[in-house]
Amino acid sequence: MSSLSVEALGAAADAVEAHLPTLVEDKVASRLFAQDPTLWGPEAESESAIRLSWTGLHRTSRPLVGEISALREELTSRGVHRIALCGMGGSSLAPEVICATAGVDLVVVDSSDPDMVRACVHDDLAGTAVVVSSKSGSTVETDSQRRIFIQAFQDAGIDPTERIIIVTDPGSAMDTQSRADGYRVINADPNVGGRYSALTAFGLVPSGLAGIDVGALLDEAEVVADLLAEDDPANPGLRLGAAMAGTEPLRDKLILTDRGTPIVGFADWAEQLIAESTGKEGTGVLPVVVGRAGAAPAVAGAPDATVVALTAEDDEETASEQVPSQINVAGTLGAQLLLWEVATAVAGRLLGINPFDQPDVESAKSAARDLMDNPSGGTEDALGTDGAVEIRTAGTALELGEASTSLEGSVDALLAQLDPDRGYLAVMVYLDRLAHADLESVRGTLETRLGRPVTFGWGPRFLHSTGQFHKGGPETGIYLQVTGAPVQDVPVPGKEFTLGTFIAAQAAGDAQVLADKGRPVLRLHLTEQEAGLAQLREVLGRS
Structure with a gap:
């Protein structure tokens, strides 16, 4: 008995209908589980040849x-x-x-x-x-x-x-x-x-x-492995992959919602898998984690969005939701881990990209290393200061002018750059995610205000996830970076740097790579965390 359920509705169902016959005819599922490295084209073959053992981990x-x-x-x-x-x-x-x-x-x-x-x-x-x-x-x-x-x-x-x-x-x-x-x-x-x-x-x-x-x-994964390896129209991995990446035109915002799934935080894991695997060569699928609150109606119903409802098994309530494109997914944790890996590999084939490399993750790491060797390169003077917040930009894609002395004005200037049809805002916060977890609530407020998808990432964690999509995906994002002076720095034994200097270099390096690609970046540095966070919550929480 299968412990997986994938139901596609609207545009997602049309994508499944359009691509499923070819995926089955091309034997994509069986070739994937046979670890065939040719599935993603000649340029991806050398990488995929050493990246496919995950298909048999339920045994090995x-x-x-x-x-x-x-x-x-x-x-x-x-x-x-x-x-x-x-x-x-x-x-x-x-x-x-x-x-x-x-x-x-x-x-x-x-x-x-x-x-x-x-x-x-x-x-x-x-x-x-x-x-x-x-x-x-x-x-x-x-x-x-x-x-x-x-x-x-x-x-x-x-x-x-x-x-x-x-x-x-x-x-x-x-x-x-x-x-x-x-x-x-x-x-x-x-x-x-x-x-x-x-x-x-x-x-x-x-x-x-x-x-x-x-x-x-491992048992949960093993139960569904044969199903996911079958060249059959009922294969949930093929269906999910087609629904994710086969819409025409591509709905490249995947809105991940919690609709009663017992799996805690699954969307955060799926976010990294999808964004880092698909966000390259100017294309990709951007996962937008919205949790139980759901997405703003304008976002869920947008022509570039597909809503994924992560549900409990045998939950039929989500089928009645009226959005233009939706996927309902249920299953045990082990089964879903394998399901989404298969679906992401299938999505890579449909997008024509290599789902196993991450070139822009490496570029951000390289920029951070360069700044560690030359710290002055990432410490440009602030354009202005508003209370406990220093205001900076990166590159020339965002010009603040007189707004540079105002936190509210600089944020408004960044948001004005948002493409109202295809754009998204990425909020990237390089602070203690455990101590300041409540800051994530600004994501929903900003999304409602803008009527466009908003992602929230804790740095440097997101650099290994959506950071790849930011730089390798389509040029539709605007970027708000938040850094802060630590309450107490920590030296790294045996090294000549502290964690404070390292995280500052990571943030500056990421901003530099985004700027080099022409992305609009606003950098806000909190000189005193408690006061700066209060200012930030007030401005970002404004409706």
């Missing part, structure tokens, strides 16, 4: 189940009752969803914000074990978090090799050095990309150590 990840269980017992015997995860993007988003759905605590340290990292490190350190996850073994955020935890354990008289578990690809720099230093290392499948790694060691190790039954999660 089984040996991890016993290993994780034994390790959890060992850690528990040492007094560990709190698991922290250091990782970015695909290394952290899947475990976050898996644990939240089961109501299991997991501390996700996916930031270089000094205040957030410091709080995560020093809360109940004596009862904490840490999973450090990096596919490449060279992710600067993750390496910095690792160094800070090591120092904290040492300062507390705790042997860090007994509390830190490394998850990385075999042969990475982190793999080699960690083994030499005496740390326990668990290797992930190297033929799986980060955003497709939910059912590899990256998703399963931190989840299992936190208390999740990861064997049951």
Whole structure:
């Protein structure tokens, strides 16, 4: 019995009808599960040849189940009752969803914000074990978090090799050095990309150590694997992929709504998978996470939008919603992880792009590294100051003029650049996402005000997600960046930089790459966080 349901309505149903016969005739599903690298054209072949093992993880990840269980017992015997995860993007988003759905605590340290990292490190350190996850073994955020935890354990008289578990690809720099230093290392499948790694060691190790039954999660995926591999019109992966990327003209805003799904935070995981996989070569599908509140009516009904209703199984209420294009999706967590991976790979084929690379993520990282080497390059003078907020732009796509001395005026000037038919606003906040989670509420207010999609991303987390779409997707976005002076900076042991200087370079580097591509960027820096946030909430919350 299938534990998946995909129902397409309106324009999404038309897309399924238009593309499904060809997808079936071309045997896309069976070729995908046979790991055929030719599905996305010659230019993508070399990359896809080493990125398709995710189709068989419901079988190949089984040996991890016993290993994780034994390790959890060992850690528990040492007094560990709190698991922290250091990782970015695909290394952290899947475990976050898996644990939240089961109501299991997991501390996700996916930031270089000094205040957030410091709080995560020093809360109940004596009862904490840490999973450090990096596919490449060279992710600067993750390496910095690792160094800070090591120092904290040492300062507390705790042997860090007994509390830190490394998850990385075999042969990475982190793999080699960690083994030499005496740390326990668990290797992930190297033929799986980060955003497709939910059912590899990256998703399963931190989840299992936190208390999740990861064997049951693999069972849920296995139940639907044969269905998703069938060249059949009923294949929900083919249907979802066609509905996502096959509308004509392309509805490139995918509005992800929570309509009773028991899976907590699933849209955040899907956001990274879809945006980073499809947002390139001037095309792509932008996921817009709107949660239970739903999208503004003008957005949900827009000609460039498809609404995805994430529902509970056997929930028929969403079928009555009247929007021009809608997809209702239900299923267990393990089944949906595999479903959306298949659908995104299918969407890549329909869009004519390589769903396994992320060229503009690398460009932002490179710009940040350059600014770390030359910090003065990212510290241009503020155009103006309004209370506790310094106002800057990046590039020439946004000219503020007299508005540069006013927070409200500068925001209005940015919003005036929005394309009323195809545009979107991206709000990008480089602050402590745990301490300031309520700031996300401005997304809905701005969306209602503009009548256009608004995304909200915490930096640097979103750089591994929608950051790819911002720079590689269509030139329809405007960008509001918020940074802030940390309450207390944190040095990175063994490095010449602090987390404060690093996150500032990440923000400046991202703005620079956006500006180089002609995107309008407004940069707001809070010189004092509490006062600056009060100003920001007032201006952005204005209807």
